[in-house]
Amino acid sequence: MITVDNIHKAFDDNKILKGISTTFEKGKTSLIIGQSGSGKTVFLKCLLGLFKLDQGSIDYGGDNYAYLTIKDQRKLREQMGMVFQGSALFDSMSVEDNVRFPLDMFTNQSLSEKEARVNQVLKRVNLLNAEEKFPSEISGGMQKRVAIARAIVMNPKYLFCDEPNSGLDPRTAILIDNLIKEITEEYQMTTVINTHDMNSVMEIGEKIVFLKEGCKAWEGTKNEIFKTDNQAVTDFVYSSELFKRVRKMYIEDKA
């Protein structure tokens, strides 16, 4: 479980995060949503410890990041997996080497043990036939799956995803969303996804935190988001014709 308490972050005079507090539970898929520029990416990078907080704290199951030594912070990061928006695969390494990289770095396993683990996670993300290929030789959806495989190969406690389905077609995006949700439940991880894709909200949003101009404007579940009267949320969620119709049908069904 991750507990975020009143975090603030500014770059020079530009205040990006203004006192956000929330919790992310183990075994659940939590989503951070909001418009572009609302502070989602900065929030996620604060959760990852890539940005130092100006104020507030983040607690990872008893470990308060701000009070850990650099050595312990790095140890904590070894328990984190991250899927970046652009996948961030090492382009000089094959798919297999990318996935094996954390094992090479942090374990003393034999080569056969590492290969077995790599095959296991690649099988889990349905990518067993692409081990020898390089990131530039595979599709965007496959790159995302490699990134997920690399993120989970060390059995992390925490999984963070920055817009995992951006740039993907709707069908592949749903496959990626569902894969993340299944893996979260299977590995009992605390998963936090940064997105502005409403399909993801509908599919996997067990907890949703809505950010607006660096503040938490709303939080709830995917069912609650359709009932809320919060103007900022409704403006964001029902900005497209499709979702306006969905809401109309939902209200009509209720009636």
Place this chain on the structure above:
Amino acid sequence: MTHIAAIGQYLIMIKEVFKKPTKWKMMRGLILKEIDQLIYGSMGIVIFVSFFIGGVVTIQTALNLNSPLIPKNLIGFAARQSVILEFAPTFTSIIMAGKVGSFITSSIGSMRVTEQIDALEVMGVNSLNYLVFPKIIALLMYPFVIAIAMYTGIFGGFLAGVLGGFSTAGDFIEGLRIDFEPFHITYAFIKTIVFAFVIATIPSYHGYYMKGGALEVGKASTTAFVWTAVVIIIVNYILTQLLLG
């Protein structure tokens, strides 16, 4: 003020490079890869440039020695001194700042742009150690490159002097031998080691801390070359004053 902040950030980077080392098994592979890319991959251009620079130095020295009172072996002597003291260590380092330095900045900068460095940090890897340390160690081989540059420079001078009719082979070789100071070789290699560190770290700094996209990677490479060349020239002056002054 910006430059002072940058120097401070550079020094902090150097400190971080030597912290939390990557596993030796991984590091060994990275060092060998960097030796291949940075050292072995630069041999062609270094040999080519040194050969012709040696030739040009010889011809220009010969053309400026008009007095019959000056012995012809001075051509070989001047070529040796110029190549060993300056052209091989300093001129080659400026070339390397362009070739190797821009490669280092652009490769690290591309990793920054595509979030690969963030990926390393999130995994708990000391990205500075992983990316910069192998380059520093690989460039410890740089004195070997300079030794080859010295040899080819003098050989180029010999061929230009003899084949161009400016000197006889005997005079040139005699010039190479007279008043030889072994410390000059030591001085050249001391400079080379310092330049190697500069070539490995300043471009790494510009790549690692760059912000923006592909266009900024190009700008960072140019800035890295300019600063590496400036630092090499200043360090060259200081070391010459300290070691020979």
